[in-house]
Amino acid sequence: MRLQFDDSVEAFRAELLEWLALNRPSAETMAADPSVSTGHAPEWARRWTRTMFDAGWLVPGWPPELGGRNATPTQTLVYLEELAKAGVPRTTNVQGLGIVAPSIIDYGSEAQIRDYAMRILRGEATACLGMSEPDAGSDLAALRTRAVRDGDHFVVDGQKVWTSGANYADFCFVFCRTDPDVPKHKGISILIVDMDSPGITVRPLPEIVHPEHPDLNEVFFDGVQVPADHLVGELNAGWAMANGSLAHERGMVWVSAVQGISEAMAHLHEEAPDRIDALPPDERALAIDRITQVEIDAFAARCLGYRAFAKLARGGSAPEQALMKLFTSETRQAVAEVAAALQGPDALVVGGASFDGHQAIDEPQGTWLEQYFVSFANTISAGTSEIQRTIIAERVLGLPREPRPA
Amino acid sequence: MDLELDADQLELRDHARAFLADACPPSLVRGVYEGTGTADGLWKSMVDLGWPALGIDVADDGLGQGFIAEAVLVGELGRVVAPTPYLATVTQLAPMLAEAGAHDVLARIAAGTCTGTLAVHETTAKASRHITAQAIPIGGGRRVLDGTKTHVLDGATADEVAVVVRGGPDDERGLGIVLVPREAFDAEPLIVIDPTMPLATLHLDGIEVDADRVLIEPGSPEAGWRIGLVQAHATVAMAISCVATCRAILEATVEYAKQRHQFGRPIGSFQAIKHRLADLYLAVERADALAWYAACTIAEQDRSGHAPMAAHMAKAAAGDCQRLATRDGLQLHGGIGFTWENDLHFLLKRAVTTAFLFGDAASHRVQLAQCRGLEA
Ligand SMILES: Cc1cc2nc3c(=O)[nH]c(=O)nc-3n(C[C@H](O)[C@H](O)[C@H](O)COP(=O)(O)OP(=O)(O)OC[C@H]3O[C@@H](n4cnc5c(N)ncnc54)[C@H](O)[C@@H]3O)c2cc1C
Numbered sequence: 001m002r003l004q005f006d007d008s009v010e011a012f013r014a015e016l017l018e019w020l021a022l023n024r025p026s027a028e029t030m031a032a033d034p035s036v037s038t039g040h041a042p043e044w045a046r047r048w049t050r051t052m053f054d055a056g057w058l059v060p061g062w063p064p065e066l067g068g069r070n071a072t073p074t075q076t077l078v079y080l081e082e083l084a085k086a087g088v089p090r091t092t093n094v095q096g097l098g099i100v101a102p103s104i105i106d107y108g109s110e111a112q113i114r115d116y117a118m119r120i121l122r123g124e125a126t127a128c129l130g131m132s133e134p135d136a137g138s139d140l141a142a143l144r145t146r147a148v149r150d151g152d153h154f155v156v157d158g159q160k161v162w163t164s165g166a167n168y169a170d171f172c173f174v175f176c177r178t179d180p181d182v183p184k185h186k187g188i189s190i191l192i193v194d195m196d197s198p199g200i201t202v203r204p205l206p207e208i209v210h211p212e213h214p215d216l217n218e219v220f221f222d223g224v225q226v227p228a229d230h231l232v233g234e235l236n237a238g239w240a241m242a243n244g245s246l247a248h249e250r251g252m253v254w255v256s257a258v259q260g261i262s263e264a265m266a267h268l269h270e271e272a273p274d275r276i277d278a279l280p281p282d283e284r285a286l287a288i289d290r291i292t293q294v295e296i297d298a299f300a301a302r303c304l305g306y307r308a309f310a311k312l313a314r315g316g317s318a319p320e321q322a323l324m325k326l327f328t329s330e331t332r333q334a335v336a337e338v339a340a341a342l343q344g345p346d347a348l349v350v351g352g353a354s355f356d357g358h359q360a361i362d363e364p365q366g367t368w369l370e371q372y373f374v375s376f377a378n379t380i381s382a383g384t385s386e387i388q389r390t391i392i393a394e395r396v397l398g399l400p401r402e403p404r405p406a
Numbered sequence: 407m408d409l410e411l412d413a414d415q416l417e418l419r420d421h422a423r424a425f426l427a428d429a430c431p432p433s434l435v436r437g438v439y440e441g442t443g444t445a446d447g448l449w450k451s452m453v454d455l456g457w458p459a460l461g462i463d464v465a466d467d468g469l470g471q472g473f474i475a476e477a478v479l480v481g482e483l484g485r486v487v488a489p490t491p492y493l494a495t496v497t498q499l500a501p502m503l504a505e506a507g508a509h510d511v512l513a514r515i516a517a518g519t520c521t522g523t524l525a526v527h528e529t530t531a532k533a534s535r536h537i538t539a540q541a542i543p544i545g546g547g548r549r550v551l552d553g554t555k556t557h558v559l560d561g562a563t564a565d566e567v568a569v570v571v572r573g574g575p576d577d578e579r580g581l582g583i584v585l586v587p588r589e590a591f592d593a594e595p596l597i598v599i600d601p602t603m604p605l606a607t608l609h610l611d612g613i614e615v616d617a618d619r620v621l622i623e624p625g626s627p628e629a630g631w632r633i634g635l636v637q638a639h640a641t642v643a644m645a646i647s648c649v650a651t652c653r654a655i656l657e658a659t660v661e662y663a664k665q666r667h668q669f670g671r672p673i674g675s676f677q678a679i680k681h682r683l684a685d686l687y688l689a690v691e692r693a694d695a696l697a698w699y700a701a702c703t704i705a706e707q708d709r710s711g712h713a714p715m716a717a718h719m720a721k722a723a724a725g726d727c728q729r730l731a732t733r734d735g736l737q738l739h740g741g742i743g744f745t746w747e748n749d750l751h752f753l754l755k756r757a758v759t760t761a762f763l764f765g766d767a768a769s770h771r772v773q774l775a776q777c778r779g780l781e782a
Binding site (some may be wrong): 001004005257272274276281285293295299303306307311314315327367386389390392394396398400 | 674
């Protein structure tokens with residue numbers, strides 16, 4: 001129990017900061033050619049991913065051949081924190097680097113690692129994640145997109161939705177039903193599907209803010225032929241891998257989430273004195289109290305993150321991550337909501353706020369009210385807040401599962 | 407930053423938990439509640455184990471284990487609603503003595519031959535942030551007291567009381583601390599909802615204090631700041647205690663939700679109950695993480711100014727967590743939680759008591775905002 005890291009960790013931090021200062025893309029470079037979708041890697045982003053890969057800074061915890069340096073978990077924590085502070089994304093293709101590549105490395109064949117995972121790691125390709133469907137959101141296992149084996153191919157028919165980055169991605173990690181006659185969790189498989197395969201139609205779904213740069217898509221599969229060796233892992237073993245994929249996603253995403261919350265909070269504190277002065281005197285105490293409540297949440301998020309990390313580093317259980325997902329996403333939302341409310345009707349004016357691109361970092365962007373709406377991306381995606389509460393109740397507190405329909 | 411207990415601290419926690427399971431069962435708490443027993447034996451065994459000495463510096467005859475070890479014990483005592491002078495003596499008086507360099511009394515605390523408390527509050531708990539009690543100079547370094555302190559924990563039984571005072575009638579005069587022995591003043595015990603946390607009103611008018619009992623000279627350089635640090639120490643301990651009690655409420659309620667069946671299934675399988683318990687768990691974790699962060703600022707004697715802010719956050723979060731724990735802990739137990747016979751109410755009342763003493767959530771949020779320069 002202590003507030004400081006030891007010297008070896010600080011030495012690691014110093015080495016990283018020195019390297020970053022010399023090699024990072026500048027804010028101007030990034031702004032000049034913004035990423036318009038999480039499947040879109042502009043030229044600077046591809047180069048930057050490659051630079052990090054070559055220097056062993058892309059996924060520090062991995063061995064050098066995978067773009068790492070066998071860093072310890074604590075070093076990885078420091079790395080993620082410093083990158084978030086520096087405002088540099090590791091990649092613009094979050095789901096590719098964060099979920100798809102690690103899943104292929106864990107479960108895929110050598111050829112899949114070489115042709116797909118490594119290309120993501122070297123900045124040569126981007127990936128999207130095809131899990132959700134119109135009738136399979138929280139109940140993901142209800143997915144219906146069919147993959148039927150036909151000789152040396154699978155034939156895929158069906159529809160995905162909310163597929164982030166599918167409008168630019170090179171390939172998709174598609175969850176398909178390969179056996180409709182067994183209980184729903186037992187008939188799911190994962191296929192790697194090239195997005196330029198005949199029979200795929202992508203229809204962008206403009207979002208609640210910045211509709212001019214859609215990231216979400218519907219993806220339609222109509223008799224798409226996928227080579228049989230694009231099956232990831234075992235046939236019908238997709239559900240277990242899905243849980244593995246999401247664990248990759250949840251591992252340390254809180255670090256940049258917490259950094260985003262701190263930055264939003266710092267902005268709020270900068271604005272607060274003037275905003276409070278402008279309020280009628282009898283409204284000031286209440287406004288200050290709301291700010292203070294979210295300030296405490298913001299700091300608690302950091303402390304909770306460090307604790308969850310310490311538990312994980314000492315071999316604790318992963319379900320704690322549900323707590324971080326729930327708390328950081330709801331805190332981010334609360335900060336934006338309090339800040340927007342403090343602005344009063346000024347919050348309604350959005351003109352002039354520029355779009356910095358899907359930089360895949362949790363840095364606050366846009367007006368407070370825009371940030372408030374954008375914050376729902378995190379309370380809805382990757383398991384909604386309600387689903388997280390159920391996970392906490394069942395897997396952390398050990399409450400009995402609800403009787404489920406067969 | 408590492409906010410988990412290390413191996414030694416975990417061992418201490420497990421030892422303490424095992425010891426208290428025997429030495430402080432709910433029947434002992436009930437005895438204190440119903441006036442049919444005392445916890446004197448419990449305190450004696452704690453002294454035999456060296457607990458009062460644990461966090462006190464070796465130079466003052468303590469064991470020098472620091473505040474984290476002390477806080478571990480505070481938490482374990484809070485879990486079982488232990489009726490002992492530990493909290494007031496070790497986390498309120500002792501740090502004040504340490505700040506003032508009062509070796510002799512500290513050594514007596516370490517030896518277990520002296521109990522004590524800190525008298526801060528006045529008139530009503532809500533008005534407590536303004537100190538009016540005075541210690542007026544009467545020559546030769548001596549002072550005479552004028553004022554009344556309220557809601558003093560163990561105020562009617564503690565051997566030594568450190569009193570927060572002003573140097574005179576004038577508001578400008580700074581704060582200071584005087585140490586008053588039990589026999590010098592009139593203490594009026596209050597009838598309180600949680601008899602394991604006895605409170606008293608202390609009437610201090612006309613009491614004369616010798617120079618060597620002026621622990622911190624009113625208006626001396628940094629007096630207010632030093633007293634603030636000690637208050638932060640006591641506040642964080644109160645927060646740790648409160649959160650530990652809340653965690654015990656959470657655990658009891660989760661257990662009950664697994665066992666109690668209605669409509670042919672455990673009530674804990676209903677989502678309405680699951681989500682309330684998940685939120686309570688979140689509130690407990692949030693408050694616990696902030697409390698231990700604050701504990702680190704105390705343990706590492708952080709003088710950068712962050713300790714008081716961390717203490718405000720910790721106590722505010724403890725208060726938030728208590729609100730949920732008390733409400734949902736009682737509500738989800740149904741009728742059985744409403745009875746005197748069931749032990750749950752010991753936890754509920756202790757949680758409220760520790761949430762309200764040394765400032766409730768709203769009060770600490772206001773103070774945190776003031777640290778940030780935000781004032782209405
Ligand atoms: C910004 C964004 C990006 C996304 N990116 C991707 C992506 O790249 N790939 C992908 O596959 N998917 C993606 N998704 C989809 C996302 O995973 C789903 O939206 C999410 O799982 C919820 O599913 P749904 O939208 O169908 O809502 P529903 O499941 O229909 O939920 C509607 C409401 O009902 C509640 N609810 C549902 N079931 C329960 C229950 N059992 N108990 C209590 N409440 C319940 C939910 O919490 C929610 O409030 C993305 C979503 C968003 C918002």
